[in-house]
Amino acid sequence: MPPYMLRPVAPEGDRLKPGRDGKTVFEAQCGYCHLVGGMGTNLLTKQQMMAGNPPAKGLLSNRDDLTADYVKAVVRMGKGAMPQQTKVDLTDAELDAVAAYLGKAG
Amino acid sequence: MKLHLPPRVSPKQFQSAMTAFAGVVGKEWLMDTDADRDAYADTYAPGSTEEWPASAAVAPASVDEVRAIVRLANEHKVPLWPVARGKNLGYGTAAPRMEGTVVMDLGRMNKVLELDHKLAYCVVEPGVGFFDLYDQIQREKAPLWLSVPGNAWGSVLGNALEHGIGYTSYGLHARNLCGIEAVLPDGDLVRTGMGAMAGNPAFHLFPMSYGPTWDLAFSQSNLGIVTRAGVWLQPAPETSLEIVWDIPKVEDIGWVIDTITPLKISGLIDQNVFIPSWLGKMVLKGQRKDFWDKPSAIPDWRVDELLKEHKLGYWQVALRLYGEEPVVKARAEVVKAAMKRNLDAAPQEHWWRQGDPIGQYETTMGVPSAVPLQMSDWIGGRGAHMGFSPVVPATGKHVLDQMALSRKIIADFDVDFYASFTIGGRFANNVNMLMYDRDNADEVAKMRKLFDALIVQTAKAGYAEYRTHLGWMDPVMETFDFNNHALRRFDEKVKSALDPNGIIAPGKQGVWPAAYADKRGSAYKGGN
Ligand SMILES: Cc1cc2nc3c(=O)[nH]c(=O)nc-3n(C[C@H](O)[C@H](O)[C@H](O)COP(=O)(O)OP(=O)(O)OC[C@H]3O[C@@H](n4cnc5c(N)ncnc54)[C@H](O)[C@@H]3O)c2cc1C
Numbered sequence: 001m002p003p004y005m006l007r008p009v010a011p012e013g014d015r016l017k018p019g020r021d022g023k024t025v026f027e028a029q030c031g032y033c034h035l036v037g038g039m040g041t042n043l044l045t046k047q048q049m050m051a052g053n054p055p056a057k058g059l060l061s062n063r064d065d066l067t068a069d070y071v072k073a074v075v076r077m078g079k080g081a082m083p084q085q086t087k088v089d090l091t092d093a094e095l096d097a098v099a100a101y102l103g104k105a106g
Numbered sequence: 107m108k109l110h111l112p113p114r115v116s117p118k119q120f121q122s123a124m125t126a127f128a129g130v131v132g133k134e135w136l137m138d139t140d141a142d143r144d145a146y147a148d149t150y151a152p153g154s155t156e157e158w159p160a161s162a163a164v165a166p167a168s169v170d171e172v173r174a175i176v177r178l179a180n181e182h183k184v185p186l187w188p189v190a191r192g193k194n195l196g197y198g199t200a201a202p203r204m205e206g207t208v209v210m211d212l213g214r215m216n217k218v219l220e221l222d223h224k225l226a227y228c229v230v231e232p233g234v235g236f237f238d239l240y241d242q243i244q245r246e247k248a249p250l251w252l253s254v255p256g257n258a259w260g261s262v263l264g265n266a267l268e269h270g271i272g273y274t275s276y277g278l279h280a281r282n283l284c285g286i287e288a289v290l291p292d293g294d295l296v297r298t299g300m301g302a303m304a305g306n307p308a309f310h311l312f313p314m315s316y317g318p319t320w321d322l323a324f325s326q327s328n329l330g331i332v333t334r335a336g337v338w339l340q341p342a343p344e345t346s347l348e349i350v351w352d353i354p355k356v357e358d359i360g361w362v363i364d365t366i367t368p369l370k371i372s373g374l375i376d377q378n379v380f381i382p383s384w385l386g387k388m389v390l391k392g393q394r395k396d397f398w399d400k401p402s403a404i405p406d407w408r409v410d411e412l413l414k415e416h417k418l419g420y421w422q423v424a425l426r427l428y429g430e431e432p433v434v435k436a437r438a439e440v441v442k443a444a445m446k447r448n449l450d451a452a453p454q455e456h457w458w459r460q461g462d463p464i465g466q467y468e469t470t471m472g473v474p475s476a477v478p479l480q481m482s483d484w485i486g487g488r489g490a491h492m493g494f495s496p497v498v499p500a501t502g503k504h505v506l507d508q509m510a511l512s513r514k515i516i517a518d519f520d521v522d523f524y525a526s527f528t529i530g531g532r533f534a535n536n537v538n539m540l541m542y543d544r545d546n547a548d549e550v551a552k553m554r555k556l557f558d559a560l561i562v563q564t565a566k567a568g569y570a571e572y573r574t575h576l577g578w579m580d581p582v583m584e585t586f587d588f589n590n591h592a593l594r595r596f597d598e599k600v601k602s603a604l605d606p607n608g609i610i611a612p613g614k615q616g617v618w619p620a621a622y623a624d625k626r627g628s629a630y631k632g633g634n
Contacts (some may be wrong), residue, residue: 001465001466001467001468002465003464003466004240004244004465004473005466006241006245007237007241016134032237033476037466037467037477038476039477039479042477042480043480076145077144078149080488080489081479081480081482081483081489082479083149083193083199084144084149086146086192086200086211087134087135087137087142087165088165088211088213091134
């Protein structure tokens, strides 16, 4: 069983201002489910393996096929077992930063 | 989602309320677009989310902002539905009971105000999640453990205020609350217990007030908006032992309850003992279609096969003891001897000692996880569930009677039976998970009829729910019928006196202020 993963402290400063630290915001706000052993990671690992990809692709931070727009749509609308996230969970500025961090496919 | 206005509020009146709210919190924290309304809809809605539509959400950052909004809400006659983190999945998520109510999302008030290592308590704002508090405890290396619900994505206070349940010695979460600060329906601010004296250091230590004690009057309640509270925490034990028995047959639950309850009441076991049926394990192993590919309920012969294939008992008891090693050992001997009277197979034993790592899914050690949300993948699509959650006396007879009743009703509807019992003391909470794909209208309609039948039949047998989904708050309140619904009459007398405009959470738990008395049951379309 993987040990509990401590999430980083959310970045200081105005949550509404552009230029947030996407990686830290992702780990702090999405890390409940998308770090090692999280709900999202578990389900995505299974899906990725079924598609013939390596299990490490279950971690969103290892994916290179996500676009920023796709990330934004899933966050706001939810998908499968993932509930939709409010602007209190993740402000638009934070979501922009997370989408830029994860959206390696543009 | 399109805009649903609160009753008797014109579009113009509503707009001026929104402008006024935005003046308090800033326009970014007043969320009133169609997309915002979707964000605050019930994620697991059994039917259209427009049955329980919020008109907007407002997210204050301080007590002063909460008070200002409450005063403005009174002025504009626009009701508010406070949520802490709003992750009440299975019971309505963040959505309000009455159409057009504005969700007050307290998620931005997320400070851990105190974490007392010695007296083992914390003081938190409503937006503090289980993960946040756990992380804070780790960072401070505080010798304290949490008690968490299965899905720990929510809020420490939100869960406790909703009478949520965890699986440690501190598992009756509302009982851990001590000393509450709440904004009243007129915008006044009150502190309960010793906190009624300014600066009293025993605010979060002594659980009663001088005079009537109001703390729990703010739980499952619409009498105020809790802005902070003390929460008692478990001192980290020196050791802990988990003892796991697989219990072979469905009817064995009777002797299991009769074995564990006396030990729980005597204090030998201090944990809330969670006893899930096999499906609780199965839902994390894959998707339903991998194990049974028909829409009909999984038949008993297939259940037997699955139990064999996956080496599962019908039930599992994973009991945990906490404390100094010799004490835990001695307690374990008593528990094992008691269980052995009915079950020969030796249990598995897992020791943990201070300094050992703690795994990520140790709910009974207070580690927060959102992994149980995976359950919605079992059904696939937009998988969801509602919990039908009656309370029964913790005796084998009551538990077996209740189980036979709900099992038969559920079978008559051709739905899978997935029950758990949590022994919390002299009572057991029975949660029956009713799972459905939100996009399968027939299945959703069936679940609603089933839910109605469960409430009615269970009440006839003399049992009631401890908590329910928005859509069934009125019918469940209706079942509390002593002396012509005296409890509801009392609740509503108090509610209407304190909240003449019915501003806070009208209809919560079936308690309606006079201002919206005509709304009772209006959103109840269960079964039709
Ligand atoms: C798979 C799964 C497993 C689950 N397991 C459990 C479990 O084991 N135990 C359990 O208890 N629940 C369980 N749940 C249900 C639910 O997810 C949790 O109870 C969750 O903690 C509730 O959400 P929250 O904490 O964000 O509370 P919120 O949604 O914020 O609050 C719940 C309600 O409390 C009231 N409230 C909240 N804050 C305030 C306030 N400040 N002032 C006044 N009233 C307030 C409101 O009426 C609100 O609707 C489970 C859900 C799922 C999907």
